[in-house]
Amino acid sequence: MSRQSVSRSASAKPTVSATPVPASAVNNVPKQGEHLFEHDGVKAVIQFAQHNGQWIAEFRFRFRCGPFHSGTLPLTINCGHQANLQNALHDAARRMVHAMATATKGHQLNKRQQKAVDALTLWADQFEPTPTTVPSQPAPQPKRFLDLFSGVGGFHAAMKKTGAVCAGSVELDAAARKTYAENFPGDYVTCDDIRKAVASMFGKVDIVCGGFPCQSFSQAGDGEGFDHKDKGALFFETARLIGDLAPESFILENVEALGTHGDGKTLDTILDILTDLGYAVQTCVLNSGEFGLAQNRLRMFIVGIHDRVLANRTTPFEFPRVAPMHQWWWPTSLGLHPPPSNASSRWSVKRQIQRPAPTASKLWP
Numbered sequence: 075m076s077r078q079s080v081s082r083s084a085s086a087k088p089t090v091s092a093t094p095v096p097a098s099a100v101n102n103v104p105k106q107g108e109h110l111f112e113h114d115g116v117k118a119v120i121q122f123a124q125h126n127g128q129w130i131a132e133f134r135f136r137f138r139c140g141p142f143h144s145g146t147l148p149l150t151i152n153c154g155h156q157a158n159l160q161n162a163l164h165d166a167a168r169r170m171v172h173a174m175a176t177a178t179k180g181h182q183l184n185k186r187q188q189k190a191v192d193a194l195t196l197w198a199d200q201f202e203p204t205p206t207t208v209p210s211q212p213a214p215q216p217k218r219f220l221d222l223f224s225g226v227g228g229f230h231a232a233m234k235k236t237g238a239v240c241a242g243s244v245e246l247d248a249a250a251r252k253t254y255a256e257n258f259p260g261d262y263v264t265c266d267d268i269r270k271a272v273a274s275m276f277g278k279v280d281i282v283c284g285g286f287p288c289q290s291f292s293q294a295g296d297g298e299g300f301d302h303k304d305k306g307a308l309f310f311e312t313a314r315l316i317g318d319l320a321p322e323s324f325i326l327e328n329v330e331a332l333g334t335h336g337d338g339k340t341l342d343t344i345l346d347i348l349t350d351l352g353y354a355v356q357t358c359v360l361n362s363g364e365f366g367l368a369q370n371r372l373r374m375f376i377v378g379i380h381d382r383v384l385a386n387r388t389t390p391f392e393f394p395r396v397a398p399m400h401q402w403w404w405p406t407s408l409g410l411h412p413p414p415s416n417a418s419s420r421w422s423v424k425r426q427i428q429r430p431a432p433t434a435s436k437l438w439p
């Protein structure tokens with residue numbers, strides 16, 4: 075590097091100058107140059123250069139007075155390479171101040187020397203990088219869930235554990251609503267009948283959850299299915315709200331016999347409707363006893379993830395790896411799999427698959 079002559083000003087005030095040599099044609103930043111300091115016999119220089127796209131900077135300084143005369147280092151590419159010039163200058167200035175402290179350590183400096191050291195330190199401070207203000211990222215908003223057929227709040231308890239917040243709860247039974255409110259006080263919309271609920275009541279909803287009434291699908295019930303005059307149609311109300319709210323995902327729960335009701339046609343209808351709303355839907359029968367509850371209860375879970383969410387996901391949803399009783403798969407981009415040869419004949423279910431490879435079990439990415 076060709077070094078420019080050091081300013082020889084003899085003024086009492088420090089002389090600070092930068093001598094760029096030659097400027098980059100691209101962005102007008104000098105490719106190499108030096109910053110000079112001179113004060114009352116003390117001289118310092120920080121030289122900089124660009125090397126293979128990186129910046130290097132080195133310092134030299136000299137006291138002409140007192141017990142020591144100089145502390146100089148050659149410019150070397152062994153010093154820290156920096157991505158930008160400001161960092162390189164700062165690095166050299168910091169090392170210079172450190173070297174000066176080491177050189178003067180143990181020496182009783184006279185007033186003049188002390189003044190020179192202070193002035194040089196002050197000069198070095200100018201290379202402190204100005205803090206760049208990184209635009210603050212908005213804090214991720216918690217997911218908002220809508221709790222349909224909320225009962226006393228089984229889904230609410232689970233959702234709360236994940237950090238999701240309740241957008242609203244819908245429950246017909248007054249006593250259950252009272253218990254729910256005591257279990258989960260909060261600022262959410264309540265509605266007493268899903269048939270009266272409309273999407274606009276709840277604001278943005280990311281997840282819909284609900285255990286729609288099961289009596290008409292249950293083996294212990296009347297078996298009327300969708301034809302039950304009160305309960306049967308409540309799935310369609312659920313689907314209406316899912317369609318209008320277009321949440322990222324939903325999780326519905328019902329009795330395991332939903333899978334066999336009407337020779338599987340009831341579940342077919344449910345899956346057809348939910349798939350037509352734009353969701354990849356999977357079902358799985360799980361036993362609550364295997365998830366820390368003091369009961370032996372089989373329940374079918376129906377999980378849907380909206381296509382727009384799946385488009386950004388690298389892994390499909392998978393149910394928990396506690397041995398599921400049965401798992402059905404609705405056509406998705408991953409395709410259908412044939413039933414395993416040991417499939418139980420109890421089940422007249424058409425879509426049964428081997429389990430997918432271990433993946434995330436989260437409802438959202």
Ligand SMILES: C[S@@+](CC[C@H](N)C(=O)[O-])C[C@H]1O[C@@H](n2cnc3c(N)ncnc32)[C@H](O)[C@@H]1O
Pocket residue numbers: 222223224225226227228229244245246247250266267268269284285286287288308
């Ligand atoms: C299977 S339970 C859900 C239990 C709930 N997951 C819990 O953790 O308590 C079904 C619930 O749906 C409620 N329900 C029945 N008909 C309803 C309707 N038309 N609108 C809203 N809720 C209704 C029932 O009162 C019952 O609490």
